[in-house]
Amino acid sequence: MTTQLPDAEATLVALAERMRGAVAYEAAFVGIYSGGAWLAERLPALVPGDHPVGFIDVSFYRDDYATAGLKGGSRRTSLPFNVDGATIVLVDDVLFTGRSVRAAINELFDFGRPARIELAVLIDRGGRELPIEPTYCGARLTVAQDLSIVLSRDDDRLKLDVQKA
Amino acid sequence: MRNPQLNANGALTHLLTLEGLPADVIRNILDTADPFVSIGEREVKKVPLLRGKAVFNLFFENSTRTRTTFEIAAKRLSADVINLNIGASSTSKGETLLDTIDNLVAMDADIFVVRHSQSGAPHLIAQHLCGQGRSHVHVVNAGDGRHAHPTQGLLDLYTIRHYKKDFHNLTVAIVGDVLHSRVARSLIHGLTTLGTPEVRVIGTRTLMPSHVEAMGVRVFTDMREGLRGCDVVVMLRLQSERMKGALLPSAGEFFKNYGLTQDKLALAKPDAIVMHPGPMNRGVEIDSPVADGERAVILPQVTFGIAVRMAVMSMIASAA
Amino acid sequence: MKLEIAHGRIVDPASGVDREGAIYLADGVIAGVDARPSGWHATRVIDARGLVVAPGLVDVSARLREPGLEYKATLESEVSAAIAGGVTSLACPPDTDPPLDEPGLVEMLKHRARSLNQARVYPVGALTVGLAGQSLTEMAELTEAGCVAFSQADIPLVDTDLLWRAMQYAATFGFPLWLRATDPHIGRNGIAHDGEIATRLGLAGIPVIAETIALSTIIALVRDTGVRVHVCRISSAESVALVRAAKREGLPLSCDVAIHHLHLSDVDIGWFDPNARLIPPLRSTRDRAALRAGVADGTIDVVCSDHAPVDDDDKQVPFGEAAPGATGLELLLPLTLKWASEEGVPLANALARITSAPARVMGVQAGTLASGAPADVCIFDPNAWWKVERSALRSQGKNTPFLGLEVPGRVRCTIVAGQVVHESSP
Numbered sequence: 001m002t003t004q005l006p007d008a009e010a011t012l013v014a015l016a017e018r019m020r021g022a023v024a025y026e027a028a029f030v031g032i033y034s035g036g037a038w039l040a041e042r043l044p045a046l047v048p049g050d051h052p053v054g055f056i057d058v059s060f061y062r063d064d065y066a067t068a069g070l071k072g073g074s075r076r077t078s079l080p081f082n083v084d085g086a087t088i089v090l091v092d093d094v095l096f097t098g099r100s101v102r103a104a105i106n107e108l109f110d111f112g113r114p115a116r117i118e119l120a121v122l123i124d125r126g127g128r129e130l131p132i133e134p135t136y137c138g139a140r141l142t143v144a145q146d147l148s149i150v151l152s153r154d155d156d157r158l159k160l161d162v163q164k165a
Numbered sequence: 166m167r168n169p170q171l172n173a174n175g176a177l178t179h180l181l182t183l184e185g186l187p188a189d190v191i192r193n194i195l196d197t198a199d200p201f202v203s204i205g206e207r208e209v210k211k212v213p214l215l216r217g218k219a220v221f222n223l224f225f226e227n228s229t230r231t232r233t234t235f236e237i238a239a240k241r242l243s244a245d246v247i248n249l250n251i252g253a254s255s256t257s258k259g260e261t262l263l264d265t266i267d268n269l270v271a272m273d274a275d276i277f278v279v280r281h282s283q284s285g286a287p288h289l290i291a292q293h294l295c296g297q298g299r300s301h302v303h304v305v306n307a308g309d310g311r312h313a314h315p316t317q318g319l320l321d322l323y324t325i326r327h328y329k330k331d332f333h334n335l336t337v338a339i340v341g342d343v344l345h346s347r348v349a350r351s352l353i354h355g356l357t358t359l360g361t362p363e364v365r366v367i368g369t370r371t372l373m374p375s376h377v378e379a380m381g382v383r384v385f386t387d388m389r390e391g392l393r394g395c396d397v398v399v400m401l402r403l404q405s406e407r408m409k410g411a412l413l414p415s416a417g418e419f420f421k422n423y424g425l426t427q428d429k430l431a432l433a434k435p436d437a438i439v440m441h442p443g444p445m446n447r448g449v450e451i452d453s454p455v456a457d458g459e460r461a462v463i464l465p466q467v468t469f470g471i472a473v474r475m476a477v478m479s480m481i482a483s484a485a
Numbered sequence: 486m487k488l489e490i491a492h493g494r495i496v497d498p499a500s501g502v503d504r505e506g507a508i509y510l511a512d513g514v515i516a517g518v519d520a521r522p523s524g525w526h527a528t529r530v531i532d533a534r535g536l537v538v539a540p541g542l543v544d545v546s547a548r549l550r551e552p553g554l555e556y557k558a559t560l561e562s563e564v565s566a567a568i569a570g571g572v573t574s575l576a577c578p579p580d581t582d583p584p585l586d587e588p589g590l591v592e593m594l595k596h597r598a599r600s601l602n603q604a605r606v607y608p609v610g611a612l613t614v615g616l617a618g619q620s621l622t623e624m625a626e627l628t629e630a631g632c633v634a635f636s637q638a639d640i641p642l643v644d645t646d647l648l649w650r651a652m653q654y655a656a657t658f659g660f661p662l663w664l665r666a667t668d669p670h671i672g673r674n675g676i677a678h679d680g681e682i683a684t685r686l687g688l689a690g691i692p693v694i695a696e697t698i699a700l701s702t703i704i705a706l707v708r709d710t711g712v713r714v715h716v717c718r719i720s721s722a723e724s725v726a727l728v729r730a731a732k733r734e735g736l737p738l739s740c741d742v743a744i745h746h747l748h749l750s751d752v753d754i755g756w757f758d759p760n761a762r763l764i765p766p767l768r769s770t771r772d773r774a775a776l777r778a779g780v781a782d783g784t785i786d787v788v789c790s791d792h793a794p795v796d797d798d799d800k801q802v803p804f805g806e807a808a809p810g811a812t813g814l815e816l817l818l819p820l821t822l823k824w825a826s827e828e829g830v831p832l833a834n835a836l837a838r839i840t841s842a843p844a845r846v847m848g849v850q851a852g853t854l855a856s857g858a859p860a861d862v863c864i865f866d867p868n869a870w871w872k873v874e875r876s877a878l879r880s881q882g883k884n885t886p887f888l889g890l891e892v893p894g895r896v897r898c899t900i901v902a903g904q905v906v907h908e909s910s911p
Binding site: 169184261262263281283284285286288289292293309310311312313347350374375376377379380 | 679680681683684685686687688689690692756757759798801802803804805806
Binding site: 057059060061075076077106107110111112 | 207213
């Protein structure tokens with residue numbers, strides 16, 4: 001069964017459209033590795049304002065690391081702004097169960113006390129296991145449980161694919 | 166005999182020695198340690214990885230330094246830490262080692278960090294736990310006799326990789342009491358496994374283990390010869406007990422021939438780094454100008470040591 | 486009791502017999518080999534078809550742990566282990582508690598063993614009082630009480646002048662000395678062979694020179710005093726060479742090797758297996774090869790079990806803290822057979838090392854099936870393999886590096902003084 005996936009670049013534009021005018025002028029964009037990080041890098045050009053960009057690695061805060069095992073890789077959490085009192089937009093590529101976002105929120109609070117956290121996602125595929133909803137969403141779609149939606153980057157072009165989970 | 170450190174799926178479940186660990190397992194540990202370094206630079210130096218887990222520091226041989234770094238590492242992973250300083254004498258009078266372990270397992274220990282004066286003690290514990298089918302309890306060797314100090318070996322490898330990037334074109338010299346050194350043995354295994362082409366050991370014949378060449382090293386008794394062209398110089402600690410008895414006549418004579426001074430260091434490469442597992446005996450194995458000089462990376466070793474121990478504990482605790 | 490053992494392959498190294506036939510036992514002695522005594526009516530006939538009928542095995546070193554060390558083992562359990570292994574005569578070292586340095590203790594031990602009516606126990610007396618290495622024991626009195634030789638067990642003698650005088654004294658009476666070749670100082674804190682394995686495992690080493698220096702000293706003193714010396718448990722290639730040269734010179738020297746050293750090397754320490762902690766230590770594969778060749782060519786006269794039962798509490802500890810020693814009475818035969826088949830040594834030659842040769846060293850009438858000899862027989866199945874497991878061992882010591890391995894040679898029947906003391910069915 002081939003699922004009709006939207007074009008990633010077009011969806012990014014749609015997401016940015018929804019953020020424009022709604023997002024705080026000085027909101028920081030913090031992307032969750034790796035798909036969210038790519039998106040967070042692209043957003044300042046598409047959303048007017050003074051938006052510092054940070055990246056967050058949630059490996060150490062996930063609740064499933066015991067079964068998934070620790071993945072190596074030197075993706076360090078980097079937040080080049082003062083977290084205390086900040087307005088932060090967490091950026092992720094695909095919102096599914098909500099666990100990565102939960103982990104990212106917990107990690108942000110280990111860095112300080114943000115004034116406000118919002119969530120921007122490229123794709124919301126439903127299937128939530130936690131009460132977490134995106135503030136800004138590029139597109140909504142449904143796929144079978146055993147499939148996963150993956151964002152990839154080829155040079156500078158973003159691309160969406162469906163893979164077996 | 167299957168490597169007791171790896172479980173049936175090839176995942177690291179205990180860390181007992183670097184000997185026999187596949188290169189990619191070692192590299193995996195070093196890679197996992199990377200992000201942990203930055204946690205030490207944060208305001209809140211904690212991640213919840215080992216929350217709810219109990220780490221028991223079982224030190225049968227005293228060591229405030231090593232025990233403290235393991236404690237810090239475990240606490241940064243949000244684990245509960247219990248310190249047990251059991252002098253060697255109390256075990257011989259009372260409980261056997263394995264009885265002590267059984268009791269602590271009954272208290273829901275998840276990780277044992279063990280330092281013991283007898284080579285092979287952590288292996289005995291790991292085999293005992295395996296025999297009882299307790300696959301959720303893990304052992305980290307914090308130093309056993311003169312056999313191994315794998316976390317020290319790993320942090321030394323991490324340090325070398327940090328400054329020198331690639332092991333494949335390095336000349337590394339290890340200087341001092343190799344005979345009694347578990348630090349030296351672990352580092353030699355780690356370096357040879359990661360493909361270091363030339364590993365040298367430098368010291369008197371009385372301080373060299375027999376057949377040490379079989380471990381893949383070149384032996385030098387002349388320190389100047391041995392330091393020539395080195396990229397990394399690792400100085401080992403010389404314990405004062407070695408000066409009594411027949412191994413060495415005096416600290417002075419040792420320092421003259423095997424102590425690291427500026428002029429001896431000049432024989433190594435101009436960008437060579439100087440390492441030491443600590444604590445240092447200034448004026449015995451190393452002089453102050455070198456220890457405090459710009460080529461010494463001894464303090465970074467300590468920082469990396471915490472990150473490496475965090476990596477090891479989180480990896481073994483999550484072994485699937 | 487008139488016992489007939491029929492249809493077995495009789496192998497008697499002492500007399501050179503190796504053929505199928507029957508032997509006849511009566512009144513505690515061998516009444517005939519392949520020659521039925523006149524008027525013979527067997528009380529019992531043992532069918533030994535497919536089995537080897539050999540002299541009861543003779544073991545020059547088996548610790549029975551009595552007196553004094555009963556928590557490790559007792560006479561009952563260890564002698565039971567001996568006969569289960571086909572051993573009908575054994576010598577026990579003097580390192581009991583107290584050591585066997587007084588005739589009274591020797592007599593008591595012999596009496597205890599006799600009352601069990603199983604294997605014959607020959608005590609080896611202490612060379613010095615308390616094994617302390619300072620003053621000589623009453624060797625003549627001890628010999629009268631039943632000691633077959635004198636030794637210091639595992640304790641090296643520091644005082645070479647004392648050793649020299651002890652040899653002169655023993656030579657006066659013709660008493661043999663059984664000595665280990667161990668330097669008292671070099672390697673004194675060692676726990677493993679000083680080689681690659683000890684270096685890797687971080688174990689304090691015992692270099693070969695600790696053995697060869699002491700052996701050279703013993704040889705020089707034998708040359709000077711003419712005393713008969715049996716060197717116990719040689720472990721290195723260099724020692725084999727020294728013994729070979731001493732024998733060529735005609736010196737009254739004999740030696741033995743523990744069966745473990747014919748099979749294992751320091752590699753078998755593996756990940757610090759305390760069952761591989763032995764004295765002398767397991768040495769390199771090169772040393773093992775030389776020991777195997779030494780037994781094959783007769784340089785090494787005797788193979789023994791060096792039986793040393795150790796309880797679990799003293800073995801399930803870190804390697805360096807483990808009590809050294811392995812249980813071996815029940816493995817002497819299978820491991821000798823295994824070595825023989827691996828090296829292509831004929832059965833009779835191999836059996837000589839554990840029957841006639843040790844009997845000669847001990848100076849006792851044993852290890853032979855000649856007519857008139859004591860009726861001590863070991864009937865075994867050389868083709869029956871069995872697994873070395875705790876439950877399979879009768880000794881209280883389950884400490885063996887061969888645990889879990891399969892070995893060839895099952896004792897079916899052990900006879901001492903014409904009585905069946907042990908039997909097992911296939």
